[in-house]
Amino acid sequence: MTTTAPTTTSPTRMGFFTDTSICIGCKACEVACKEWNNVPEDGLNFLGTSYDNTGGLSADTWRHVAFIEQKVAAPSTGPELDPQAPAQAGDSGVRWLMSSDVCKHCTHAACLDVCPTGALFRTEFDTVVVQQDVCNGCGYCVPACPFGVIDKREADGRVWKCTLCYDRLKSDLEPACAKACPTQSIQFGPLDELRERAANRVGVLREAGVADAHLYGADETDGVGGFGAFFLLLDKPEVYGLPPDPVVTTRDLPQMWKAAAGAAAALFGTVAAACLRRR
């Protein structure tokens, strides 16, 4: 295991539960995030990928709504006599998944592990934040993130990502994206409560016949020790452009260092022996 077990200063860990089953793809989260955090424009590019013209998370996009269009089974036909019976997703031959992605605020955060300056730190809310006045732009954290979230802003050389609105949290305000979300697809709160609520929601959906509904990042035993910002997805994570089995990239560092130390010791021994022999 890694050395980054969270050092919690607050009894409650705060986070996001993003329920993609009720996301309407309005992108209010993207806009509210940019407004509050003064995040610059990320390029005016028509991408031709459904309604997504942002592409993904980056230094200049801290919330990103993915739009996935899928062909599904042919329209169901028989008259539905029970108005309460949930209709099958597939009535139209199309399914359009929408999901607002964000920094996961991992329990074991590799970005934090590799940061040489201490610019990345774990807050009293158990979130992971870059201190912009400390970051020296070395960029070690960029390849360390298993999700490709943290990113360098070329114009200023430093790295930027979601702060879970650290400044708002300090003022007892919820993060801007959660505040702006009209359908409560993005929910903010104590992580324990969110996990419980999310588990219930999965139960409701599965009971209603949505067999593929599942939580992504709610499991503390996964490769990053669970996310501070987890998701309810309606399809496999890779469909949304998310890694199916993320692992903290610094997981094997101790073993690697041990192996390297062993190799170094062996090398030293060999050299020493050679020297001794010559004498």
Add this chain to the structure above:
Amino acid sequence: MGSNMAECHPVGFQWVMEAKLRGARVIHVDPRFTRTSAVADTFVALRAGSDIAFLGAIVNYILSNGREFREYVTAYTNASAIIDERFQDTEDLDGLFSGWDADKQAYSQESWQYAGMTVAASAGHREGAPQGEAHGYGAKLTSGEPPQADPTLQDPRCVFQILKRHYARYTPELVEELCGVPKEQFLDVAEALCANSGRERTGAICYAVGWTQHTVGVQYIRTAAIIQLLLGNMGRPGGGILALRGHASIQGSTDIPTLYNILPGYLPMPHAAVHQTLADYIEANTAPAGFWGHADAYFISLLKAWWGDAATADNDYGYDRLPFITGDHSAYRTILDMLDGKVAGYFVLGENPAVGSANGGLHRRAMAKLDWLVVRDLVEIETATFWKEGPEIDTGELRPADIGTEVFFLPAAAHTEKDGSFTQTQRMLQWHHKAVEPQGDCRSELWFYWHLGRIIREKLAASTAERDRAVLDLTWDYPLVGETQGPSGPLSGMGDPDAAAVLREINGVGPDGRALPGYTALKADGSTASGCWIYSGCYADEVNQTARRKPGQEQNRYALEWGWAWPSNRRVLYNRASADPSGKPWSERKRLVWWDEQAGKWIGDDVPDFVVDKRPDYVPPEGAKAEQALRGDEPFIMQTDGKGWLYAPSGLLDGPLPTHYEPQESLFTNPLYAQQSNPARQTFRRRFNRYNDQDPAGTYPFVMTTYRLTEHHTAGGMSRFLSHLSELQPEMFCEVSPALAAQRRLVNGGWATITSARTAIEARVLVTDRVKPLRVQGRELHQVGLPYHWGWKGLARGDAANDLFALALDPNVHIQEVKAATCDIRPGRRPR
């Protein structure tokens, strides 16, 4: 239907999502699979322009299967009324109703009336046919004398039977052939609506401009009204028809109108031909029964609010100072007059007609004929720059040197920079407070118009001309708040008029000068003043009721202390219908207001929309007037007969019952009638407004429809200039199915040129399975989706979809048909 609520009303859509979480079934019927369809339980794709056939078939499904809420229909609608024996239906006349005058291209409505009487349209009379012809106002429903009726609903001339015959051919098979909707899918929707209505359940219908922007737009909504009345979904919790508005306070802009043919509170604008005197006007617009029976009090109070002490009984309260209409003076008619050089000046506020109105090219050519143009907006929009940039300048058809229009661009303040109220679709007024001072020269509309009026009054101060009294006698004395900075400090007398004082004037005051409690306090004797009778009560007790913000969780689910809804803070209109004729709720589950025998009044969770102490068994005495002339079991208190109108004997220019007509431009012949399109629609056959009606499927073989995206706001003035919104939808694009893309060799992400009988525009291509070909009349139909947000200014630029559309209008409200027309699409950019 006719609405993409999740995308265009995402904030309101939170309640749909909440209802869904509680088990409601959400059904979305639309030409395209949108973000609303994505979260709906059921999506039905239908041909653009075919909704009346779909809805009419639901009416037929209800009637032929006996699924109507019979007690509700019999008691609360005009189903039993007997119609004049001269009435002939579209079934009899192959697509025309009786009364069609081919010379005038208009209907005479005499034969549509209840047998033996003429019924006044509820909101007074329309201004007349497109030609400006006025209606005759003959006999009226007299008090205590119900129309001839057959409560068994068997008489062949009663509304119920007429309705049955009218829609008998609107079958599931017709829906399949005409709308392109599989029969089974239609039956699923029809059955779901019926199963979810009745005593224990209710269903709501939401629509937006997808319904209104047709040459039969008003009749689309009428069809929904028929369904909701038959199913007993009006005046009951969870029921109704929700008109989703185009943007904030569009509801407010019809209540306190920016429309030419109505005055505040839906009072008709006086017509020069028939309302010569105040007495004429009051005689014509005061209904014998129902609350329009007090139109005289509402109207005289309005004149008192405008002219104060100068409005006296002796001068008819200044009646002849009002502008009078002589016919159609709607926006599009005015643009055509402008093109003909008949209009000198034009104010454009909060609108961008150069790219935002149908046939943008015609608008730009028309504005080039003006002497002067005032544009007030947040940014320098296309309407302010059409004279130097735009398609016609690019092609050389217009040259800046030849355009004499003097353009005044005045920067406007945003809603965060001024006090005021928004009125939303529930008729709820919500006050907003100024958060920051407007920057630079930006000012509110209130500031602009008040100071403009002040300056005009100063210039006219010495005038003795009688005509100038209209301006000089206006009550123009709002207190000023805030200040306007000049080059060397604040300018004196240049503050903002106090918006709350304006709201108080709208609310109205009594003889004691105190704010009135509500519209029932208004008098016709000149002792009260109110700027808009339906808003009276919004400032009751000298409190700005619209600014109330008591959280929902601290009150009942109707949240009566959040904002203020007209009339009288009622949240559900006609809610007397939530109880049965005897005053008991139809069911405990769906109770809203009910008669409390002990207390001797109506009580409940909402403010009762009824005379609060009128007993359910009340029968009007001889000679009763206005609301007292309606019985205790007649909930539709604005109607002269107290009934919900399945059949509209008066008030509509294109027929008492909705009928399927093809759009002005259609690829198909009307399978129901020889009459292809709405006979009463307004068309303008002239240069720059060509129609594709000679060779429907040849040159322009596809159907196009316009719409909005969440990321942008209408014609773009509030979004295309902001990077955070522009980057989300940076360019004009069109949506096509993979099949159409293959047929026309369109490449996703590439360019396409879309042509119509008007012009050609270009757009990036988005190929998507969400748009699918439909099978209509045995042929494959392709539809092209066109968001209309773009123009040549701002960060996100592109051609304007509206340039492709013609002026072809609904006759009742003069709205343009931009939801269905014909086009072609080819790969590549447009010619330059």
